[in-house]
Amino acid sequence: xxxxxxxxxxxxxxxxxxxxxxxxxxxxxxxxxxxxxxxxxxxxxxxxxxxxxxxxxxxxxxxxxxxxxxxxxxxxxxxxxxxxxxxxxxxxxxxxxxxxxxxxxxxxxxxxxxxxxxxxxxxxxxxxxxxxxxxxxxxxxxxxxxxxxxxxxxxxxxxxxxxxxxxxxxxxxxxxxxxxxxxxxxxxxxxxxxxxxxxxxxxxxxxxxxxxxxxxxxxxxxxxxxxxxxxxxxxxxxxxxxxxxxxxxxxxxxxxxxxxxxxxxxxxxxxxxxxxxxxxxxxxxxxxxxxxxxxxxxxxxxxxxxxxxxxxxxxxxxxxxxxxxxxxxxxxxxxxxxxxxxxxxxxxxxxxxxxxxxxxxxxxxxxxxxxxxxxxxxxxxxxxxxxxxxxxxxxxxxxxxxxxxxxxxxxxxxxxxxxxxxxxxxxxxxxxxxxxxxxxxxxxxxxxxxxxxxxxxxxxxxxxxxxxxxxxxxxxxxxxxxxxxxxxxxxxx
Numbered sequence: 001x002x003x004x005x006x007x008x009x010x011x012x013x014x015x016x017x018x019x020x021x022x023x024x025x026x027x028x029x030x031x032x033x034x035x036x037x038x039x040x041x042x043x044x045x046x047x048x049x050x051x052x053x054x055x056x057x058x059x060x061x062x063x064x065x066x067x068x069x070x071x072x073x074x075x076x077x078x079x080x081x082x083x084x085x086x087x088x089x090x091x092x093x094x095x096x097x098x099x100x101x102x103x104x105x106x107x108x109x110x111x112x113x114x115x116x117x118x119x120x121x122x123x124x125x126x127x128x129x130x131x132x133x134x135x136x137x138x139x140x141x142x143x144x145x146x147x148x149x150x151x152x153x154x155x156x157x158x159x160x161x162x163x164x165x166x167x168x169x170x171x172x173x174x175x176x177x178x179x180x181x182x183x184x185x186x187x188x189x190x191x192x193x194x195x196x197x198x199x200x201x202x203x204x205x206x207x208x209x210x211x212x213x214x215x216x217x218x219x220x221x222x223x224x225x226x227x228x229x230x231x232x233x234x235x236x237x238x239x240x241x242x243x244x245x246x247x248x249x250x251x252x253x254x255x256x257x258x259x260x261x262x263x264x265x266x267x268x269x270x271x272x273x274x275x276x277x278x279x280x281x282x283x284x285x286x287x288x289x290x291x292x293x294x295x296x297x298x299x300x301x302x303x304x305x306x307x308x309x310x311x312x313x314x315x316x317x318x319x320x321x322x323x324x325x326x327x328x329x330x331x332x333x334x335x336x337x338x339x340x341x342x343x344x345x346x347x348x349x350x351x352x353x354x355x356x357x358x359x360x361x362x363x364x365x366x367x368x369x370x371x372x373x374x375x376x377x378x379x380x381x382x383x384x385x386x387x388x389x390x391x392x393x394x395x396x397x398x399x400x401x402x403x404x405x406x407x408x409x410x411x412x413x414x415x416x417x418x419x420x421x422x423x424x425x426x427x428x429x430x431x432x433x434x435x436x437x438x439x440x441x442x443x444x445x446x447x448x449x450x451x452x453x454x455x456x457x458x459x460x461x462x463x464x465x466x467x468x469x470x471x472x473x474x475x476x477x478x479x480x481x482x483x484x485x486x487x488x489x490x491x492x493x
Contacts, residue, residue: 043137083095102193127151128146150167154177193209366441
């Protein structure tokens, strides 16, 4: 098998070739490394290599993905003996003492993990531009971001280094890179894919584990392999009675779908984002579904404030824990991270718990919406993928942030209006994704739209709690009606 052949198969097909003896796991790994040697210097998608002596074949002789090369995210997907930097200099020298549960499930599925992918510091942004690792770049156009926070994974899959890669999602971090890179990205229902054992549920259950893939069948099979509770789970989680792979064989009919591109955060979404939704609505209508425009069923401006308030508190805790574990100083963290953490610290528990209490309002608003509609359709992104560096904080403001953090002047910082600026700058181009995280609902981004400039821009479907299989079934129907796998051949790196 040569490199072009390797890139022409998804993970399921590659596993089939290994099972039939047509190719070996070692051959596939050699091809994946060869592709990484070509593409990664331009993309900066992979930030850590697993030494050959430490690469575990996992279930290489068994499992649905036996022998298929794979990458995990350098955030909450620990690999024993290797640091999980979370994109931060502060954690870059602290090796994990055990595999994360999700990493072990990838290994048990037969994936051969040989590296870790780039992420912003603590996964805090929708772009992957950590100061420690440097920015990751989009294979469709390296001037643009692959999104975040699973941007390295998205870039690696889109570039054909691996057919799928580990990802996780606390505010859109699976779906944003999927949209930026022309991939499938399912954010599963809350709690069904495991965190731990080093940590429990992340972000009060808002963050979930998963993957980005090129095909729907790979997504279905990966989630079949990773969902389900662990011995350390804090509550039982419902798993599908029928596998996702079986569910995607069922062609959905007559779904009621409401669509909207409107946002209080971004009053003027890019025409390409609007076109993405409108074209998808037409395709869905042609497929026999009942589709109509709707008003957004929730106040995304209020939701954004609540989401960031919770995230600030979480980040303040994570920075404090990193300091305790490693003795890190301010210089080991980015200025933006210090500013956000200080906002979270100074905001206090009342603000965080008020925001958490408000989550019930968004759950109820979706409940009312889903009494009339099966799915909510939105763009995944409000704009095409940003250019690298577009959201970088000015040096003067970074210096000010470090001073404010050092003197614990978070109250002053909050009075400056920085929260509104962060909502506009950080969430203005991705205002649609946080809803599913706060409410625990599943959501999927599928690559149905490319801009005139040749950049992907996905569309998102949000479903009822536990409707993961239905989202995958619809995605499979859309993939059949408007295939996207062939678009890989246009990627140039």
